[in-house]
Amino acid sequence: MTKRQRNARGEGGQLRQDILGAAIALIDRAGSSEAVSLRAVAKEVGIAAPSVYAHFPDRDALLLAVLQQLFDELIALRSEAEERAAAAGGGAWQQLRAGAFATVHFGLQRPGHYKMLYEGRVVSGLSDPMAAAFGRPIQLRVAGLIREILEGMPERENDDAERLALLIWAGTHGVISLQINKPTLRWPKATDLVEDLMRAVIRPANSGVSP
Amino acid sequence: MTKRQRNARGEGGQLRQDILGAAIALIDRAGSSEAVSLRAVAKEVGIAAPSVYAHFPDRDALLLAVLQQLFDELIALRSEAEERAAAAGGGAWQQLRAGAFATVHFGLQRPGHYKMLYEGRVVSGLSDPMAAAFGRPIQLRVAGLIREILEGMPERENDDAERLALLIWAGTHGVISLQINKPTLRWPKATDLVEDLMRAVIRPANSGVSP
DNA sequence: ATATAAACTTACATTCGTTAGTTTATATGT
DNA sequence: ACATATAAACTAACGAATGTAAGTTTATAT
Numbered sequence: 001m002t003k004r005q006r007n008a009r010g011e012g013g014q015l016r017q018d019i020l021g022a023a024i025a026l027i028d029r030a031g032s033s034e035a036v037s038l039r040a041v042a043k044e045v046g047i048a049a050p051s052v053y054a055h056f057p058d059r060d061a062l063l064l065a066v067l068q069q070l071f072d073e074l075i076a077l078r079s080e081a082e083e084r085a086a087a088a089g090g091g092a093w094q095q096l097r098a099g100a101f102a103t104v105h106f107g108l109q110r111p112g113h114y115k116m117l118y119e120g121r122v123v124s125g126l127s128d129p130m131a132a133a134f135g136r137p138i139q140l141r142v143a144g145l146i147r148e149i150l151e152g153m154p155e156r157e158n159d160d161a162e163r164l165a166l167l168i169w170a171g172t173h174g175v176i177s178l179q180i181n182k183p184t185l186r187w188p189k190a191t192d193l194v195e196d197l198m199r200a201v202i203r204p205a206n207s208g209v210s211p
Numbered sequence: 212m213t214k215r216q217r218n219a220r221g222e223g224g225q226l227r228q229d230i231l232g233a234a235i236a237l238i239d240r241a242g243s244s245e246a247v248s249l250r251a252v253a254k255e256v257g258i259a260a261p262s263v264y265a266h267f268p269d270r271d272a273l274l275l276a277v278l279q280q281l282f283d284e285l286i287a288l289r290s291e292a293e294e295r296a297a298a299a300g301g302g303a304w305q306q307l308r309a310g311a312f313a314t315v316h317f318g319l320q321r322p323g324h325y326k327m328l329y330e331g332r333v334v335s336g337l338s339d340p341m342a343a344a345f346g347r348p349i350q351l352r353v354a355g356l357i358r359e360i361l362e363g364m365p366e367r368e369n370d371d372a373e374r375l376a377l378l379i380w381a382g383t384h385g386v387i388s389l390q391i392n393k394p395t396l397r398w399p400k401a402t403d404l405v406e407d408l409m410r411a412v413i414r415p416a417n418s419g420v421s422p
Numbered sequence: 423a424t425a426t427a428a429a430c431t432t433a434c435a436t437t438c439g440t441t442a443g444t445t446t447a448t449a450t451g452t
Numbered sequence: 453a454c455a456t457a458t459a460a461a462c463t464a465a466c467g468a469a470t471g472t473a474a475g476t477t478t479a480t481a482t
Contacts, residue, residue, distance in 0.1 A: 015428085031332060034245075037470065050472075051429050059471065119330045119392055121242060132393050163399065167408055171378075174385025181330055182343050188374065197378055200411040226460085248438065259462055261440075270439065 016055040018045050023066050024113070031112040033063060033120065064130075067120070070113050071134040077102045078138060092148035093202075097195060099142070100172050104190050107176035114180065118173055139165060149202060156203075164201055171197035227266040229256050234277050235324070242323040244274060244331065275341075278331070281324050282345040288313045289349060303359035304413075308406060310353070311383050315401050318387035325391065329384055350376060360413060367414075375412055382408035 022044035026035045038059060042049040056062040078099040085098035107114035117135065143165040150156050150164075175193045179185075187193075233255035237246045249270060253260040267273040292313035293306040301309070318325035328346065354376040361367050361375075386404045390396075398404075 038472085039470075047428095048430055049470095050431085050474095053472075054428070115330070119326070119388065121392070132395050135393070163404075163407075166399070167382075167404060167411075170385035170389055170404065171382045171408060172385070173389055174381030174383070177330065177388055178381055178384055181332070182346070184343050188377070193374075193378060193381065196374075197382060197408075197412070200378075201408070249440085250438075258460095260438095261442095261463090262461055264440080265460070 015045070015047070015051075019052055019055055019062065020065055020069060023062055024069065027066070027112045027116060028110055029112075031115070033066070033112070033116050035112075036063060036066070038062075067116065067131060068134060070117055073113075074103065074106055074117065075137055077106055078141070082141075092145045092152075096142065096145040096149070096168075097198065099138075099145075100168070100194055100198060101191050103172060104176055104194055108179060108190060111180040114176060119177065139169065142168065146202065153203075167201045168198055171201065226256070226258070226262075230263055230266055230273065231276055231280060234273055235280065238277070238323045238327060239321055240323075242326070244277070244323070244327050246323075247274060247277070249273075278327065278342060279345060281328055285314065285317055285328065286348055288317055289352070293352075303356045303363075307353065307356040307360065307379075308409060310349075310356075311379070311405050311409060312402050314383060315387055315405055319390060319401060322391040325387060330388065350380065353379065357413065378412045379409055382412065 019041060022041045023036045026040055026044060027033050029035070036059070038052050039049045041062070042052060052062065056065065081098040081102035082095040085094045088094075090098070120131070143161050146164050146168070147161040150159055150161060172194050175190050175197070179187050179190055230252060233252045234247045237251055237255060238244050240246070247270070249263050250260045252273070253263060263273065267276065289310040292309040296305045296309035299305075331342070354372050357375050357379070358372040361370055361372060383405050386401050386408070390398050390401055
């Protein structure tokens, strides 16, 4: 907004972070990555539009960096939530639930960011495999936790954990996505819906709460 | 594309349908409603861009009409599928499943259209309540079928059908949306996933197939 | 003092929604 | 059969926004 003071000799890289932050702020405010025009980003940071090119080769590169950072943030939020659940004595089930709830909160509080991560054909030049790879760690973590849960359930020991992880992912995403995109419907608490779906899919025996 | 022959006196309205169809075709090809520029639509139909204004007051009105038509198509597809299931002797459960499968096919075969219906903040000036109202009939129908199913299950007779409908909607949408937006992942058959989720949520006793 | 990193100004070529005014074909009245 | 009113479409153009290229200025570290 205001004129930005010039960075020192070696610290031109500081601006890179500010540009990234501005792009992320714009997406959050507008609810969509289309709001990221180089001119809008530049104005937000307080620089001239072409100065962005000193730090990103083109607009797609900027959006790709945003995507990466947002995935990192979501992964960090999930990990923290899981660790809190574990620290409180929670087992695999409680950790899985905590991670899912963290995603729900992320999605509902920052719908523009969530849509970019999971509803995005955002970066035109970006091969989808790359975008999919960003989210892969979450998928693996969920499948691992589910495997752990299944091991405590003799009658389902050889269920396919990967498949159950997919079902839970789909259910969680469905709740978040619908609530974001149809906000005027009367929605029950999203976390309750997600927990219902997770219980229905997994049926954890020792879930700590009700059977 | 080629020069279009002029419509007769009273039949200017024919062009309206062609414009609608062109917009729908563009969305299908590009996978997003951003592809609907008045110039692109006009070229597709074979007219000049401003001629669109004879039939739609502005771009948003065109997109709104597209939205309406696509919802109508989806509703029709669902109804046909349900009727086929009923004609084959299927009960409420089989009809519910057939409707869900029809939506899955619609979504995977026409991802751009599906995204417009369920992931769209498409029409900037369109109040969301209106867009939500377009999809309302499906929601009501699903809840009705679920109520019917629950009535055949004494032990769950007073479960909340509206809530179960929401869970199934979310699950179905989640499967479709994720498969659309992360197409490079290895996806099991989408209908199988949806059926798993529906069974997990409803646990129909007499589902006709396995318990 | 000077080399250079950091950022600027200017501008080009597209694309877009939309407005204004104009042309052309068709149906109708005589 | 012919003139005419009008529906149906056209051409031209404006103003705004966009990604990006080219060349220039300015502050800082050596």
